[in-house]
Amino acid sequence: MMELPRPKSGQPIAELSTPLPIIDEDRLAANIARVQTYMDSHGLAFRPHIKTHKIPAIAAEQVKAGARGINCQKITEAEVFADHGFEDLLITFNILGSEKHKRLVALNTRISGLKVVADSEATVRGLSCAFSQTRPLTVLVECDTGGGRCGVQSPEEAIALAETIAAAPGLTFGGIVTYPKADTEEAVEAFFAATLAGLAARGIPCPIVSNGGTPSLFSAHKVTSATEHRAGTYVYNDRAMARSGHCRLDDCAMHILATVVSRPTADRVILDAGSKALTSDLLGFSDYGMIIEYPDAVISGLSEEHGTVDLSKVEGRRPEIGEKVRIIPNHTCVVSNLFDVMTFHRDGVVTRVEEVAARGLVW
Amino acid sequence: MMELPRPKSGQPIAELSTPLPIIDEDRLAANIARVQTYMDSHGLAFRPHIKTHKIPAIAAEQVKAGARGINCQKITEAEVFADHGFEDLLITFNILGSEKHKRLVALNTRISGLKVVADSEATVRGLSCAFSQTRPLTVLVECDTGGGRCGVQSPEEAIALAETIAAAPGLTFGGIVTYPKADTEEAVEAFFAATLAGLAARGIPCPIVSNGGTPSLFSAHKVTSATEHRAGTYVYNDRAMARSGHCRLDDCAMHILATVVSRPTADRVILDAGSKALTSDLLGFSDYGMIIEYPDAVISGLSEEHGTVDLSKVEGRRPEIGEKVRIIPNHTCVVSNLFDVMTFHRDGVVTRVEEVAARGLVW
Structure with a gap:
């Protein structure tokens, strides 16, 4: 090639x-520092999405600044970052199909903090068949809080799918995730709070409550249920982020x-x-x-x-x-x-x- | 990687x-054959644009079917195809800057049929400084026949730039080129015919008259001045080409x-x-x-x-x-x-x- x-x-x-x-090094460093400082000041864990740069050295700078782990969208991306020593990896995608399941099992054996999402019983069933109790996979429920892409449609559905994951052989329930529309912190908080209440009532622990997005990132603290925030674009920024006021x-x-x-x-x-x-x-x-x-x-x-x-x-x-x-x-x-x-x-x-x-x- | x-x-x-x-092999072969048969039946040379596939083996199939040479958009693309034995290469882009000139000189030494386009005196001057009479570069004039992208705006400008190229040390005038809007064969023919008449009156030979585009490809024969046609998308085709009726x-x-x-x-x-x-x-x-x-x-x-x-x-x-x-x-x-x-x-x-x-x- x-x-x-x-x-x-x-x-x-x-x-x-x-x-x-x-890429301007000084702007890059300032973007990383500014967002990490904001997250730290609000006690929110931060999980940068690598989709924006796709470069392990930049993810290392984000983690060095204080990020908890990283967010990938695909297994093959996660494999690249695992090769570079990253352990706490969340893949925010429904993973289906035997070839991908096989790779995911191998990846879960190599690193300690692999997590994926699911928004349907079909996805959960497939993962459960591929994984074993000796090395279970952590699965979070993806919630559609108004973004209109993937995700269960209500707190009731989220609770039901969490119960399914918790009961599924080879899987561990890891929490809830959303990729919201910008400026909808109230809707996200309402969805998360209702889900958390339902899970608590059923005695299901929910370690991670993950919100996301760059456009209204500096309002992330308004989602008080969230334990972490995910964002990618903030690291380089672009014309759309400037328009959104970020x-x-x-x-x-x-x-x-x-x-x-x-x-x-x-x-x-x-x-x-x-x-x-x-x-x-x-x-x-x-x-x-x-x-x-x-x-x-x-x-x-x-x-x-x-x-x-x-x-x-x-x-x-x-x-x-x-x-x-x-x-x-x-x-x-x-x-x-x-x-x-x-x-x-x-x-x-x-x-x-x-x-x-x-x-x-x-x- | x-x-x-x-x-x-x-x-x-x-x-x-x-x-x-x-890619469906049978459809690919049929697309190549159908267009080459059309070109052959109208006595038009055919120069496929490699931008659609970017694969030497497919270009080889196009040439085997009867294509005269190939069309690239950039020097680095042309270098790849030169590496695979292609000699008759037209680069339809204004090439500027010393690093690119240096590569172009090297490429022109390696293959016999390299040709580029220019639509301004600035581009021509730059090329002329980089090339020598011992191994001159063939330059065609790009004409804007209504496409609204690059190209001189009138037959008069085309003739003047052809004269400049013909007189420039290190360069040879190779012909005229357009990338037209679909379904504007009359405008293209009028532009070409007026340019050719002016060149003939000045005793400047114009070996190549190159029309282009897939959308109205099967009307290419209406441009009777053209000696060749260039097209890329026809090889795979897509939803836009189906909509255009191609x-x-x-x-x-x-x-x-x-x-x-x-x-x-x-x-x-x-x-x-x-x-x-x-x-x-x-x-x-x-x-x-x-x-x-x-x-x-x-x-x-x-x-x-x-x-x-x-x-x-x-x-x-x-x-x-x-x-x-x-x-x-x-x-x-x-x-x-x-x-x-x-x-x-x-x-x-x-x-x-x-x-x-x-x-x-x-x-």
Whole structure:
């Protein structure tokens, strides 16, 4: 497999070939510290989601700052992080199928703190058949508190599924989990509190109560039942997080370096960053990222290798062919999934290049 | 770098872990043959764009069927295909910057038929400085015939830039190129004819006149000035190509295998195929792909590992947890860029697994 040439430590980022995502070390460190300080001040355990960076060295920095463990979405991601010494791993995905069960059994033998979620009897039955009492798997119940994705629909269903897990051979009930809509702390708290009351009444201990999400992260303390919070995007931040009020644009650690390759008309330039560099995620925006040097320019369309930029609202100087610009992406996590390595810099000088070790691991 | 486990030849696709894109060998072969037969019958040279598959073995099948050469978008892609013996390579991108110029010079020394495009004097000047008369680079003029991306804006500009290239040390003028909007053959022909007349009047030979695109590919013969046509998507086809009338849904060679992992409500199931398997490309659709087994189901939302499916319009049987489905993606090229290998099958049995050798090569 051919790889792009890797930038070298000490290189000025202005010299690097584009398109290329880069991470500002100081912003990264500040993002990690700011969120950990908040969690510590509220007595909440913190479990960063590795989906945003997919890099063991960054997860190590998060744990060093005080994070309890990490959150993965897939078994293969968890395997990568287990290879790098992480023990407390929560996989927030319903795992089905014999090949995946086999890998999960092997992973559960290698590390001490593996946990997964389930939101149905079908998932629980499958896991129970694969695991044994000598090395049981810890399973948490995923709750849909309004996010509208996976999860049981009510505290009653959550309690019933917890009872099923607690009674299932080879499994241990580990707690409850949600990935909520932003700004719905009251609904989450109501769901969690009712579930916890029901579990207590049945004498079922619930060690972990896990809330999640970056957009309203700094309201996490309002969910007083929660024992931990999970978040991924906060580590790099992006345009969508700035819009939600979680951070400022200046807290966005990831920029995508791009070059103007064409200026066919006075009002249009073409960048060499297309959907293979930015992805086509809109997340409610009508354009594909913000150009820092030209905030009034609009990235109006993407094809795979081209970004089409509308300059009609740009007053004064306009970008020229060959000029490099920096883009704040709408969504940072998906950009990480496109590149084999990530380049880090401080004050515009490359500090290190890390392998995106869990890139593309969708199983 | 950890990789997903690779399927093995002879395995039934029903056994494979999901999410996973798969290619139907018979449909692939039929797509290649159908388009080549059309080109042959109209005396048009055919230059497949490798962006759709990024796999040398598939390009070899296209060339074996009769294609003249291949089309790449980036230098690093061209390097991969040069490594596999391809000589007639057109890179349809403005190449800028000293690192890329250096690689391009090296590539031009290795293979005999390298060609690039330019749409500005700035691009031409840069190339001219990098190349020498002993091994000149062939440069074609990119024309914007209505596509609204790169390209000179008029036949007059095309003629002027061709003159600049013809006079530039280290460069040879190679022809004209466009990537048009679908169904605009008259506009393309008018642009090409006026440019060719002007070039002829100035005594500048124009060996290649290259039109492109899959959506209205079977109208390519209407552009009578063209000597060749370029197309990528036709090789796999996708939902957008079926909508444009280029093919039937049954000609889509790529399906994404996915598993139902959750059914939180009667009207909602969650698939394990999210934007890391399907991408968030909409291409004018309001949903993220078509489920073959449940054509009335709507993939209404994607997060990275989850596909949310609205079943409210599905009558009769509904998908169950653990059930596998096949999805026709909106856009096939971008799916290829997400996976390190591609799995091929005939009648549901794996025939081969090919490395997606040019995946992620954005430079």
